[in-house]
Amino acid sequence: MNTNLSLSQLGWRAFFQQQLTLNDLEHTLIARIITYHRDHFVVQSEQGCHKVLVNSDHPPLTVGDWILVTQHNEHWLFTRLLERLTLLSRKSAGSKLSEQLIGANIDTLFIVSSHNQDFNLSRFERYLALAYQSECLPVVVLTKRDQCAEPEQHIAQLTALDNHLTVLSVNALERGSVEQLMPWCGKGQTLAFVGSSGVGKSSLVNSLCEQQLSDTGAIREDDSKGRHTTTHRALHVLNVGALLLDTPGIRELQLSDCxxxxxxxxxxxxxxxxxxxxxxxxxxxxxxxxxxxxxxxxxxxxxxxxxxxxxxxxxxxxxxxxxxxxxxxxxxxxxxxxxxxxxxxxxxx
Ligand SMILES: Nc1nc2c(ncn2[C@@H]2O[C@H](COP(=O)(O)OP(=O)(O)OP(=O)(O)O)[C@@H](O)[C@H]2O)c(=O)[nH]1
Ligand SMILES: [Zn+2]
The missing domain is CATH 1.10.40.50 (Probable gtpase engc; domain 3)
Structure with missing residues (x-):
């Protein structure tokens, strides 16, 4: 599925185009990383999905990156990473401290909280710091409006933090309400949702697209010998046109270097x-x-x-x-x- 997408449907911009040389255009294929494994990653180009082998001398890469690849005998090889528009990273969990790249070229970071007990100004500030550091545009989404007696109070507290901040207040289970997110979800826009478990991130996506995320998950990787394997994509193409970046790391973010x-x-x-x-x-x-x-x-x-x-x-x-x-x-x-x-x-x- 989704194998015949144009570059602009995959999020391509003039910013990336300007980084190409004539040689790149003649000899390489432009592709976006859609999922990452230990020994290879999967990219999507206008020609479909390809498996690219990981070698030790390429720079750290992540889902959402635009790269140039070349075909060499049976394999696709990494050639060059294009400069990123935005980069979301975190200190990785666990005892071994290291910086982990979470996603690249995310346009809008939806910071999701519900209108109930989860509402916490200090947590918003934490996510806002991450959004500003990564250079993604933050948009706050307050869910469960239908369960809150005075939603306007929460909105006022947030706009008092920063009066340029966009704050949306929705019932995530109702499509009409979730349509407020549409201005950031057009063709080729890359999105990510952050927020605690249970605040309604999946519900938002499901109402927005009237499609279950699980439907968009599976992709077929074709290797050069025509063999197929199924893998789970981390960059989903939504039927509203936007691309949703959803990796396991994205939901628990911590601050580092920010x-x-x-x-x-x-x-x-x-x-x-x-x-x-x-x-x-x-x-x-x-x-x-x-x-x-x-x-x-x-x-x-x-x-x-x-x-x-x-x-x-x-x-x-x-x-x-x-x-x-x-x-x-x-x-x-x-x-x-x-x-x-x-x-x-x-x-x-
Ligand atoms: N009434 C009401 N219920 C909601 C709303 N948003 C989410 N829910 C419910 O809250 C529960 C959790 O919603 P999810 O969409 O699974 O939350 P999530 O943020 O994706 O959770 P994780 O997958 O654990 O990260 C579900 O039972 C939803 O039906 C809302 O706006 N109004
Ligand atoms: Zn002082």
Whole structure:
């Protein structure tokens, strides 16, 4: 299914076109990564789906990336990664800390929460920081409007955080209500939904498309010998025209390397902080602190200041531990290379 899509249906833009050389146009095939496995990935081009083998010397790649591939004997090989419009990444879960790429070239990140107990301003700020860092456009979707007595209060609290923020309030089970999302779901637009379990992400997609996501999941990969295997796609082509990026990692995001995103999300506080008397002001009890002054005047809430500091600390901690891990990796690499060189010297003797 979906094998005969044009590049624009797959999300192709002038931004990517401009990166091509004449040589690329003559000798390579343009393709978008739609799913990723340990030893290969699957791309979709205008000619259909192809399996591309993974080798160790290509850059980190992720679902949604645009790449150029060439056919070599029986295989499709990676040639070049095109510069990304946006990149969503996170500190990966588990004990081994590393940065994990979640998705590339996502246009709109729908940040989903319900109008009930799940509603939490600090969580929105966390997702907004990620959206700004990745350069995706954030759109907040509040679900379960039908179960909330005063939905307008939630909308007002969110627009008070950032009055440029788009906030939609819907009943995710009703198609007429979910149509509010349509302006961001046109042909070739790439979307992703983030938010806690049970807030209604699947319901939104199902109502929007009147199609079950499971229907869009399976794809056939054809290898060069004409053998078929079935795999699960992570970039779904929805019948409204948009592409939905849905990977297991996308639902539990943490912050790393996103100081800029946090600063943009809390630009009211960071602008005030620049005017504090002390450059390293902790905004707790220092004299001449403009953040505390704004708090006293009722222009800022203690919750927002605390969350700002918490997110900054969290991302600094993650960034530091990532840097430590990278340097450990480098010294381990040096160690292995030295051992290999010693072995070669021993053999040569
Ligand atoms: N009344 C009402 N129920 C909703 C609404 N949105 C979702 N639900 C219900 O809430 C439950 C969870 O919805 P899902 O769409 O599965 O939530 P999800 O975010 O995809 O959850 P995960 O798959 O766990 O991440 C289902 O029983 C839905 O029918 C809504 O706007 N109104
Ligand atoms: Zn201060």
């Amino acid at each position: 100081q800029q995103g946090v600063e943009l999300t809390f630009n009211d506080i960071s602008e005030l902080a620049q005017q504090c008397r002390f450059a390293d002001c902790s905004h707790q009890l220092e004299p001449g602190c403009q953040v505390l002054a704004a708090l006293q005047k009722g222009l800022l809430t203690q919750r927002r200041i605390t969350n700002y500091q918490k997110l900054l600390k969290e991302q600094q901690r993650n960034t530091q531990s990532l840097a430590q891990l990278r340097s450990q990796d480098r010294s381990l690499g040096r160690f292995y290379r030295n051992v290999q060189a010693d072995m070669r010297n021993l053999k040569g003797r």
